[in-house]
Amino acid sequence: MTLPRIAAEPGSSRGLDTPAVQKRSSRFLRRPRPGQTVSFVGLLALAALWIYPFIWLISASLKSSSEIFGSGLNLLPEDPVWANYSRAWTEVGFDRYFLNSVLITGGTVLLIVIRSALAGYVLGRFDFIGKKPLIAVFLITFFLPEGYTIIPITQLTDQLGLLNTHLGVILGLGGGGQIAATLLYAGYFRQLPKELEECARLDGAGHFRIFFQVMLPLAWPITATVTILTFLFAWNTYLLPLVFTLSDPDLRTLAVGMTVFVGEYDTDWSGMAAAAVISLVPVIAVFVVLQRKFVDSIAGAVKQ
Amino acid sequence: MATTQQPSRTTPPGPRPRRRGRLRRIRKDWWIYLFLLPTLLGYGAYTVYPLVASWWYAFLDWPSFAASGTFIGVENFERLLEDDLFWNAFWNSIVFLAVAVPLRVGLALALALALNRKRTPFKGFFRTLFFLPVVTTGAIIGIVFTLLLDAGGPVSLAMVKSGLLDSPANFVADADTSLYAGIAVWVWKWLGITMIYWLAALQTIPQEVHEAAMIDGAGGWREFRHVTLPMLVPFLVIITLIDTVAALNVFDLMQTLTGGGPSFSSEVIEIFIFRTAFQATVPELGYASAAAVLFGLLTMVIAVVQALGIRWARQQTGGAR
Numbered sequence: 172m173t174l175p176r177i178a179a180e181p182g183s184s185r186g187l188d189t190p191a192v193q194k195r196s197s198r199f200l201r202r203p204r205p206g207q208t209v210s211f212v213g214l215l216a217l218a219a220l221w222i223y224p225f226i227w228l229i230s231a232s233l234k235s236s237s238e239i240f241g242s243g244l245n246l247l248p249e250d251p252v253w254a255n256y257s258r259a260w261t262e263v264g265f266d267r268y269f270l271n272s273v274l275i276t277g278g279t280v281l282l283i284v285i286r287s288a289l290a291g292y293v294l295g296r297f298d299f300i301g302k303k304p305l306i307a308v309f310l311i312t313f314f315l316p317e318g319y320t321i322i323p324i325t326q327l328t329d330q331l332g333l334l335n336t337h338l339g340v341i342l343g344l345g346g347g348g349q350i351a352a353t354l355l356y357a358g359y360f361r362q363l364p365k366e367l368e369e370c371a372r373l374d375g376a377g378h379f380r381i382f383f384q385v386m387l388p389l390a391w392p393i394t395a396t397v398t399i400l401t402f403l404f405a406w407n408t409y410l411l412p413l414v415f416t417l418s419d420p421d422l423r424t425l426a427v428g429m430t431v432f433v434g435e436y437d438t439d440w441s442g443m444a445a446a447a448v449i450s451l452v453p454v455i456a457v458f459v460v461l462q463r464k465f466v467d468s469i470a471g472a473v474k475q
Numbered sequence: 476m477a478t479t480q481q482p483s484r485t486t487p488p489g490p491r492p493r494r495r496g497r498l499r500r501i502r503k504d505w506w507i508y509l510f511l512l513p514t515l516l517g518y519g520a521y522t523v524y525p526l527v528a529s530w531w532y533a534f535l536d537w538p539s540f541a542a543s544g545t546f547i548g549v550e551n552f553e554r555l556l557e558d559d560l561f562w563n564a565f566w567n568s569i570v571f572l573a574v575a576v577p578l579r580v581g582l583a584l585a586l587a588l589a590l591n592r593k594r595t596p597f598k599g600f601f602r603t604l605f606f607l608p609v610v611t612t613g614a615i616i617g618i619v620f621t622l623l624l625d626a627g628g629p630v631s632l633a634m635v636k637s638g639l640l641d642s643p644a645n646f647v648a649d650a651d652t653s654l655y656a657g658i659a660v661w662v663w664k665w666l667g668i669t670m671i672y673w674l675a676a677l678q679t680i681p682q683e684v685h686e687a688a689m690i691d692g693a694g695g696w697r698e699f700r701h702v703t704l705p706m707l708v709p710f711l712v713i714i715t716l717i718d719t720v721a722a723l724n725v726f727d728l729m730q731t732l733t734g735g736g737p738s739f740s741s742e743v744i745e746i747f748i749f750r751t752a753f754q755a756t757v758p759e760l761g762y763a764s765a766a767a768v769l770f771g772l773l774t775m776v777i778a779v780v781q782a783l784g785i786r787w788a789r790q791q792t793g794g795a796r
Contacts, residue, residue, distance in 0.1 A: 221604050342521070
């Protein structure tokens with residue numbers, strides 16, 4: 172099995188000067204082994220399985236409700252029903268839900284970026300009394316499940332009088348937890364050279380100016396990563412907004428609104444599909460535009 | 476106290492001056508604590524306080540947020556241990572873990588290996604595609620799959636047409652399959668992120684290792700088994716830990732896909748807590764807190780066991796990651 176591959180290496184080097192060109196040409200000259208063809212076909216089959224639900228969803232959002240379950244496996248709608256979208260948007264109230272999702276996600280991202288950057292800066296670059304116990308608390312609570320904290324958080328928010336407000340949801344989502352963001356900032360700030368601060372201090376800058384004018388702009392790759400990860404988390408979160416808006420329908424986010432939709436209009440499948448598309452489009456659009464950064468963010472966060 | 480005063484000139488003698496030194500240091504570093512203030516307040520109120528408060532609530536008979544609870548000792552825990560529905564939820568969570576995590580970790584590794592090969596075409600396209608469900612909203616995916624998995628939906632239809640099923644079936648509404656339907660959808664949704672973890676891990680293996688293995692005549696499976704796999708063990712432990720904790724946080728998907736039903740067959744612990752605290756006609760916040768505390772302990776135990784595993788794996792590889 173392996174012998175022909177080794178023999179092929181020197182064979183491909185005839186007349187070609189740079190190694191890059193060598194590799195490229197040998198890729199096309201060499202015949203794929205049967206094992207590779209099998210695994211490629213397997214990949215294709217899996218890929219079909221992964222994309223199908225999305226295609227089906229878009230197709231269903233343009234069909235009439237009777238057509239969704241009546242037309243078998245046919246994906247093309249007979250006559251696109253765009254009214255499904257306007258029905259979900261205005262009648263069911265997804266315009267309102269959308270706005271709520273945007274506000275809550277934006278607020279949560281802002282809160283987490285600011286507090287994580289501030290904390291990460293001092294944790295990464297300075298020694299101070301209480302640092303070790305603080306880090307210990309962070310690590311102990313790293314894996315605390317959301318289902319564990321929801322009851323006390325609801326009660327706390329209730330006592331603060333924030334239960335039916337956007338601020339209450341934002342604080343609940345971004346106030347605690349999210350230690351990964353802090354640790355990412357700390358790791359980045361740690362490896363910046365010491366001279367940065369010394370120079371700035373010679374110029375007469377105080378701690379706050381150093382941080383906001385020198386350090387925070389330098390840390391933009393981390394800010395981008397944290398923004399992306401927090402955006403995903405806040406846009407997709409369900410339990411906390413669900414509990415916080417049980418008594419106030421006006422505050423529902425897209426995810427919560429969607430489940431209410433199912434309860435109230437349980438046979439409007441095409442409206443449901445249209446609403447699901449509306450809810451998923453922003454997050455998928457952001458992903459497609461920034462996909463390199465997305466994947467690097469997650470891979471980077473794990474390597475830490 | 477007097478013994479601490481040592482006749483040494485280089486070190487500051489006695490505890491009093493040192494304490495004054497600490498105070499002075501804290502005062503000098505005041506701005507550091509100001510930088511930490513948002514985190515200290517937020518983390519204190521929304522993470523540490525809930526962690527501690529849950530324990531207190533677990534000992535209360537507490538019918539609603541408006542009322543105050545009465546202390547009833549360990550009664551909630553006694554009731555929980557005899558509550559069949561709690562144990563049902565507990566075991567459902569364990570089954571979910573035990574089936575879904577190996578599936579997700581293993582399948583993602585296979586995918587990553589295929590996509591890490593130099594000669595696989597369209598790698599970027601495949602990577603994007605498998606990652607796509609990761610960015611989507613779990614609660615909405617749950618609802619979309621109730622339609623996809625409906626007896627009249629495309630999955631059942633395709634299986635009947637291809638002869639895999641005799642008659643149309645709704646896997647979500649069947650007590651025998653609802654939990655496994657949830658597992659399948661969960662693996663579908665999250666496989667991409669585990670694949671990215673694995674790709675990052677595979678990139679730490681230098682190309683020379685692969686070439687050395689080829690020279691030794693170890694290709695394909697043998698290279699994977701004896702060269703690649705041992706180098707991946709530390710990552711395996713970390714990735715399994717991340718995915719295990721993720722498998723305990725499946726409320727959004729399960730609540731919208733099956734709602735824990737039919738007849739509690741797919742009710743995981745989080746749904747049990749939510750149902751007891753927020754959906755019951757008479758909410759039992761203390762009782763739900765007791766369940767949450769046990770749930771937190773379970774997570775903790777699993778995390779600690781795996782953290783020990785990580786340490787062991789690091790030692791095996793001589794401290795290298």
